[in-house]
Amino acid sequence: MDLTLSPAEQEFRDTLRAWIADNHPGPEPEGDEAAFAFRRDWQRKLNERGWAGLTWPTEYGGAGATQVEQAIFFEEIARARAPQMANVLGLTMGGPTVIAHGTEEQKARFLAPILSADEMWCQGFSEPESGSDLASLKTRAVRKGDEYVVNGQKVWTTFAHQSKWCMLLARTNPDAPKHRGLTYFLMDMEQDGVEVRPLVQITGEAEFNELFIEDARIPAENVVGGVDNGWAVAITTLMHERAGLAFALQARVQIALSELADELRGTTDPVVRQRFAQIAIEAQVLRLLAYRGLTRGGEPGPEGSLGKWLWADVNQALTTLAMDVRGERAQLADDAWTYRFLRARANSIEGGTTEILKNIVAERVLGLPRA
Amino acid sequence: MNFDLTDDQREIKRTARDFLAARYPLERVRAIALDGEPDPHWDAIVELGWPDVAELGILELALVAEELGASLAPSPLSAHWAAKLLHPGLEGRGTVATWAGAVPHAAGADVIVVDEGSRLLAVTGAEASPVRALDPTRPLYAIRYDGGEELARDERAWQAIAVMTAAEAVGVAARVTRMAVDYAKERKQFGRPIGSYQAVSHACAQMFLETEGARAVTYWAAWALDHDPSVAALASASAKAYASDAAVNVARSALQVHGGIGFTWEHDLHLFLKRAETLARAYGDARSQRERVAAELL
Numbered sequence: 001m002d003l004t005l006s007p008a009e010q011e012f013r014d015t016l017r018a019w020i021a022d023n024h025p026g027p028e029p030e031g032d033e034a035a036f037a038f039r040r041d042w043q044r045k046l047n048e049r050g051w052a053g054l055t056w057p058t059e060y061g062g063a064g065a066t067q068v069e070q071a072i073f074f075e076e077i078a079r080a081r082a083p084q085m086a087n088v089l090g091l092t093m094g095g096p097t098v099i100a101h102g103t104e105e106q107k108a109r110f111l112a113p114i115l116s117a118d119e120m121w122c123q124g125f126s127e128p129e130s131g132s133d134l135a136s137l138k139t140r141a142v143r144k145g146d147e148y149v150v151n152g153q154k155v156w157t158t159f160a161h162q163s164k165w166c167m168l169l170a171r172t173n174p175d176a177p178k179h180r181g182l183t184y185f186l187m188d189m190e191q192d193g194v195e196v197r198p199l200v201q202i203t204g205e206a207e208f209n210e211l212f213i214e215d216a217r218i219p220a221e222n223v224v225g226g227v228d229n230g231w232a233v234a235i236t237t238l239m240h241e242r243a244g245l246a247f248a249l250q251a252r253v254q255i256a257l258s259e260l261a262d263e264l265r266g267t268t269d270p271v272v273r274q275r276f277a278q279i280a281i282e283a284q285v286l287r288l289l290a291y292r293g294l295t296r297g298g299e300p301g302p303e304g305s306l307g308k309w310l311w312a313d314v315n316q317a318l319t320t321l322a323m324d325v326r327g328e329r330a331q332l333a334d335d336a337w338t339y340r341f342l343r344a345r346a347n348s349i350e351g352g353t354t355e356i357l358k359n360i361v362a363e364r365v366l367g368l369p370r371a
Numbered sequence: 372m373n374f375d376l377t378d379d380q381r382e383i384k385r386t387a388r389d390f391l392a393a394r395y396p397l398e399r400v401r402a403i404a405l406d407g408e409p410d411p412h413w414d415a416i417v418e419l420g421w422p423d424v425a426e427l428g429i430l431e432l433a434l435v436a437e438e439l440g441a442s443l444a445p446s447p448l449s450a451h452w453a454a455k456l457l458h459p460g461l462e463g464r465g466t467v468a469t470w471a472g473a474v475p476h477a478a479g480a481d482v483i484v485v486d487e488g489s490r491l492l493a494v495t496g497a498e499a500s501p502v503r504a505l506d507p508t509r510p511l512y513a514i515r516y517d518g519g520e521e522l523a524r525d526e527r528a529w530q531a532i533a534v535m536t537a538a539e540a541v542g543v544a545a546r547v548t549r550m551a552v553d554y555a556k557e558r559k560q561f562g563r564p565i566g567s568y569q570a571v572s573h574a575c576a577q578m579f580l581e582t583e584g585a586r587a588v589t590y591w592a593a594w595a596l597d598h599d600p601s602v603a604a605l606a607s608a609s610a611k612a613y614a615s616d617a618a619v620n621v622a623r624s625a626l627q628v629h630g631g632i633g634f635t636w637e638h639d640l641h642l643f644l645k646r647a648e649t650l651a652r653a654y655g656d657a658r659s660q661r662e663r664v665a666a667e668l669l
Contacts, residue, residue: 001373001374001375001376001377001380001430001590001594002372002373003372003373003374003591003594003595003598003599004372004598004599005372006372009372068372071372261668261669264669265669266669267669270662273661273662273665273669274658274661274662274665276665276668276669277612277661277662277664277665277668278612278661280609280664280668281588281609281612281613281661281664282584282613284588284591284609285584285587285588285613288374288584288587288588288591289583289584289587291372291374292374292587306579306580306583309580310580310584355569355573358569358572358573358576358577359569359572359573359576361576361579361580362566362569362572362573362575362576363572365576365579366552366572366575366576366579367552367556368552368555368556368564368566368567368572368575369556369563369564369566369567370567371567371568371569371572
């Protein structure tokens with residue numbers, strides 16, 4: 001066990017830190033469209049340096065970096081309070097899935113525009129009737145000649161209104177058991193059969209969307225990982241989401257924690273001190289588990305579920321404490337913590353509910369019988 | 372950056388596990404702790420070199436401590452470590468008194484390091500009389516003494532003691548989590564293993580989360596004591612706070628999972644519960660350690 005950075009890791013960190021200091025675009029502008037353009041510009045700048053797809057193989061435009069370097073990257077971004085990249089779903093889920101399961105033609109076609117943010121990606125997995133029981137989804141894709149015709153409805157599709165491509169999970173074989181009849185498609189969002197309706201969430205924003213799909217067309221060459229093999233491919237995507245995003249998310253928890261520490265510095269209220277300390281300790285545990293997962297190597301496994309679960313707990317506790325210390329002022333919706341508190345309510349639901357994550361830990365890690 | 376233990380560290384942990392499993396099966400633990408049989412293994416432990424804290428890094432000691440906790444060995448080793456960390460020149464076997472009313476393994480100790488708050492003393496020839504301990508595997512004594520040699524205060528030693536205690540708590544939590552999971556697989560009610568009910572399986576998942584979290588923060592703290600003094604105070608307090616809570620949460624929840632059988636004297640679970648409750652209070656409870664964390668960060 002050695003928790004110091006190797007000379008190469010240290011050099012990477014120093015180079016990165018200096019580069020961020022020179023290129024930091026300043027605070028993010030308000031408003032969805034402005035913030036999106038800002039994050040896209042930032043991603044392009046990083047991509048010119050080869051860092052947008054940091055862990056992607058160099059042959060696909062990545063930097064071939066290690067998981068630890070990726071972690072250092074997220075920590076340095078967090079430390080400098082630099083913006084996120086725009087195409088986060090393409091970078092952390094879509095790209096890695098195409099790299100793992102895609103054909104050479106798909107890699108040549110899809111990967112570069114993900115890195116440059118010329119083509120944004122969204123994820124069409126959840127449906128109104130299929131949340132935690134994702135494999136029960138009903139959206140149908142029927143082959144007609146060289147293409148598939150798709151009908152159905154998707155929900156919680158983040159970035160759908162900005163996206164060119166959708167990672168779509170649809171049923172191709174209604175007679176097979178539910179996990180075996182699904183196929184993973186890359187669907188062009190720019191067509192008449194796809195209608196995007198913003199879904200206003202409890203924060204008042206429309207970060208998510210509903211997708212109404214009516215006779216949309218997908219060429220057969222946009223199947224990823226084989227027909228009726230979509231569940232296995234989707235699991236890759238979800239595991240990458242939990243492992244990769246978990247690290248980025250824990251880095252953001254550290255920022256929020258340091259902001260809250262700045263506000264609370266010198267407080268003598270023993271209850272607040274206890275609660276803050278407990279959250280700081282759990283945030284540290286989250287960071288350590290994330291690092292431990294990264295340095296074990298290989299594909300992310302079910303242990304990644306622990307990180308996602310703990311992250312939700314910690315972020316909710318943190319934002320709740322921030323609300324509580326506001327006292328009467330917490331009745332107002334006038335600062336960043338109000339938004340963060342409300343937004344954190346979704347943390348234990350999005351990307352796998354805490355209950356599902358507990359099932360995964362119980363069944364796949366501890367070997368308990370299925371519910 | 373690498374979180375995996377080295378081959379040497381793995382070997383130390385495996386040696387400790389095998390040694391303790393061979394000498395302290397739970398029947399033996401019960402015989403020593405409950406029936407008053409003597410613990411015959413101190414000499415063998417001395418022979419392995421474990422009592423000499425200077426020979427091993429804090430992480431290596433923590434790995435042995437974790438196995439001590441998992442085995443529930445009624446050995447004076449961890450009490451001795453605490454004394455030796457505070458008083459490196461100590462000859463023979465030692466223990467530490469943070470309160471004269473409950474000193475672990477004081478009978479037969481050559482030196483007792485007494486923390487009087489304002490000063491730290493190395494006491495020899497103290498009179499030790501047994502008191503009823505919550506945890507019978509860690510016998511307690513009230514001591515009377517008349518002065519002693521004053522020792523220099525050493526914050527790092529207290530931090531190391533907190534980490535070793537956290538490591539023992541991790542061992543308890545890990546063993547108890549296994550017991551609960553095994554029981555949940557085997558025990559059937561309403562025709563199904565109780566582990567197929569989410570009320571039970573989610574409780575087990577929570578045990579696993581807290582155990583893994585406690586292990587990660589404890590190893591980090593142990594590593595920091597040897598390699599990164601700038602975070603040692605924060606890390607050791609974090610480890611003791613989190614592992615204390617983890618051990619008691621896991622033990623209490625495991626008792627619930629076991630149902631009535633877990634409440635019986637004949638079942639071993641209460642021995643682990645009592646060790647967890649005791650370790651949680653020894654050398655700074657979670658509340659006092661969280662205050663240290665707050666003092667570091669606020």
